[in-house]
Amino acid sequence: MAKLNPQSNKPVLVVGLGRFGIALSNQLVSQNKEVLAVERDRSLVQKYADMLTHVVEADATDIEALRQVGAQEFDSAVVGVGTSIESSVLIAANLVDLGVSQVWAKAINPTHGKILTRIGCHHVIYPEHDAGVRAAHLVSGQMLDFIKFDDDFAIVKMRPPRELHGKTIDQCQPRRRHKVNVVGVKSPGKDFVYAQPDTLVSAGDTIIVSGDVSQLEYFADHA
The missing domain is CATH 3.40.50.720 (NAD(P)-binding Rossmann-like Domain)
Incomplete structure (x- = not known):
């Protein structure tokens, strides 16, 4: 060897x-x-x-x-x-x-x-299949990255939907209204932070969100 x-x-x-x-x-x-x-x-x-x-x-x-x-x-x-x-x-x-x-x-x-x-x-x-599924999610909306688990649960990186702009997590209530969790926020030029109720989200931020795939798709495209 x-x-x-x-x-x-x-x-x-x-x-x-x-x-x-x-x-x-x-x-x-x-x-x-x-x-x-x-x-x-x-x-x-x-x-x-x-x-x-x-x-x-x-x-x-x-x-x-x-x-x-x-x-x-x-x-x-x-x-x-x-x-x-x-x-x-x-x-x-x-x-x-x-x-x-x-x-x-x-x-x-x-x-x-x-x-x-x-x-x-x-x-x-299944590299080709997984890459195709991932690409379909990325080209169709606000998502920047997409990781899906076997039970239809996923974690995505995305631009914040319009309803989050200039508001805190507590004000938007994504868990109650859309059944998704905002896990963290990355603002330009700043370190990644784990989301808290008082975390403010701006239009230029990148957010990490977890939840059911269908709920994430709706949140990304319609919230």
Whole structure:
């Protein structure tokens, strides 16, 4: 196995250096995480060797190859392979069999995701679907960012609706009137603050709001 820093905060194993895998790996490195990337395409290994912590050329569909690079020593692993469902499933199954406690895998469709779940994959990611849903919310109204949870609960970053302009949270009563919570407010040139009843909201502010997706959509577009 490539030698990792024992002081590192939970190194991550990433299998596959396509667009998803390299974006994920670069973000982890920017967060000061050590990454061991496994890729069977030699040209990609050479391309990213100097950009990531460790890059190893290996075929992760072979459990012995994964064992040789020390996959069993990782707590978290991400399968970024998406072009071949068979390869993705084999790699995820290998990581589960090696005892990796948190296996994340990219799925290209619901059937692929169902198979990954049934073989024991702990987290299934649908990047294209999730990006499409997020973009639909962002292009249709005041929302600047959107994170949805499984139970139709979401947290959004947005411009404040007109009825909040120049008023405090207590005056507007968003929880009572719209069933959403204003969590925080960021004014231009000032630090983010958690919203209190007396927090004043201005037209140029950015607010963080949580609640049911349908209530958030109405609040963003009609309040």
